[in-house]
Amino acid sequence: MSDGHFPTIALIGIGLIGSSLARVVRREGLADRIVVSTRSADTLKRAEELGLGDAYTTDAAEAVQDADLVIVSVPVGASGDVARTIAPALKAGAIVSDVGSTKASVIAQMAPELPDTVHFIPGHPLAGTEKSGPDSGFAELFENRWCIFTPLPETDPAALEKLSAFWRACGANIDTMDPEHHDKVLAIVSHLPHIIAYNIVGTADDLQTVTKSEVIKYSASGFRDFTRLAASDPTMWRDVCLYNREAILEMLARFSEDLFFLQRAIRWGDGEKLFDLFSRTRDVRRSIIEAGQEVNAPDFGRQVAAHPEKGSKPA
Numbered sequence: 001m002s003d004g005h006f007p008t009i010a011l012i013g014i015g016l017i018g019s020s021l022a023r024v025v026r027r028e029g030l031a032d033r034i035v036v037s038t039r040s041a042d043t044l045k046r047a048e049e050l051g052l053g054d055a056y057t058t059d060a061a062e063a064v065q066d067a068d069l070v071i072v073s074v075p076v077g078a079s080g081d082v083a084r085t086i087a088p089a090l091k092a093g094a095i096v097s098d099v100g101s102t103k104a105s106v107i108a109q110m111a112p113e114l115p116d117t118v119h120f121i122p123g124h125p126l127a128g129t130e131k132s133g134p135d136s137g138f139a140e141l142f143e144n145r146w147c148i149f150t151p152l153p154e155t156d157p158a159a160l161e162k163l164s165a166f167w168r169a170c171g172a173n174i175d176t177m178d179p180e181h182h183d184k185v186l187a188i189v190s191h192l193p194h195i196i197a198y199n200i201v202g203t204a205d206d207l208q209t210v211t212k213s214e215v216i217k218y219s220a221s222g223f224r225d226f227t228r229l230a231a232s233d234p235t236m237w238r239d240v241c242l243y244n245r246e247a248i249l250e251m252l253a254r255f256s257e258d259l260f261f262l263q264r265a266i267r268w269g270d271g272e273k274l275f276d277l278f279s280r281t282r283d284v285r286r287s288i289i290e291a292g293q294e295v296n297a298p299d300f301g302r303q304v305a306a307h308p309e310k311g312s313k314p315a
């Protein structure tokens with residue numbers, strides 16, 4: 001069984017995710033050599049100042065030429081360009097993966113560009129923050145978090161196992177699903193929450209009757225939680241919306257219907273309906289917290305350990 005080590009790893013894109021990978025790869029000794037590449041010379045210089053790699057280049061093709069594992073960590077809309085650039089330089093037998101928040105569109109962009117001599121295995125670590133850039137990464141980011149692979153029908157199981165061992169060594173738990181299913185699940189659990197946050201913070205910002213200083217001064221913790229999500233990288237989230245369009249629109253349609261139902265209940269003073277919904281949603285939160293207390297439940301375990309819920313008893 002593989003130990004997750006690769007002689008040379010190329011990281012294309014060195015923002016929050018790429019730099020977190022660089023840090024954990026270094027800490028765990030998962031590569032003999034880390035080659036860092038990104039489009040912007042300023043970002044590359046910063047990565048070098050932070051000592052994230054062993055070699056640095058703005059030329060992605062040069063970065064991948066000796067790489068046994070290539071991980072592309074760029075906004076999803078740039079995946080096709082990156083694949084086209086690196087394709088002629090890839091070593092036969094190399095594993096090429098990504099970390100993009102959407103999967104079907106990344107596969108549609110990258111798979112046709114890559115040669116048959118490499119193993120393309122799309123991936124997505126369900127781990128992140130609202131921050132971006134090489135300074136924001138940290139080696140612990142993937143600890144006890146899911147990393148989902150959406151392998152292609154022709155994916156070599158041995159290559160998938162090698163990549164899984166790598167991510168396990170980074171601290172992640174592995175799951176696989178088909179790309180369309182991934183995109184639907186992520187649309188509701190990740191993409192919609194961000195879109196709703198962008199929207200509510202935008203609405204508050206537009207309000208004429210409440211001054212901006214009052215929004216800042218009186219923002220209660222609920223609104224503050226939204227502002228954290230709404231501070232996420234605009235390029236990344238623009239691309240998520242553009243490249244997971246169908247699934248997001250489907251979930252938004254359901255969301256709007258439910259919001260209409262809620263609006264009616266408020267208008268007609270239907271306390272029973274409001275109480276039923278709010279009780280049901282509280283149960284969801286409790287289930288998540290309970291699941292997080294299990295040793296192997298990845299997504300919320302770390303947060304629960306760090307910030308135990310006070311006074312919240314199991315339902």
Ligand SMILES: NC(=O)C1=CN([C@@H]2O[C@H](COP(=O)(O)OP(=O)(O)OC[C@H]3O[C@@H](n4cnc5c(N)ncnc54)[C@H](O)[C@@H]3O)[C@@H](O)[C@H]2O)C=CC1
Binds near residue numbers: 037073075078125
């Ligand atoms: N931020 C988050 O919480 C998470 C992000 N992701 C996914 O990871 C990917 C990267 O996101 P972050 O690291 O957060 O973004 P980031 O904004 O921190 O970093 C993006 C990096 O890509 C580089 N880049 C942009 N366009 C490029 C191009 N055409 N060629 C080469 N490099 C290019 C930038 O210079 C930068 O180094 C995205 O696809 C995102 O959907 C996945 C999980 C969590």
Ligand SMILES: O=C(O)C(=O)Cc1ccc(O)cc1
Binds near residue numbers: 125190
């Ligand atoms: O910051 C948060 O709360 C996140 O939800 C981070 C995140 C953003 C995008 C992903 O594809 C996965 C995780």
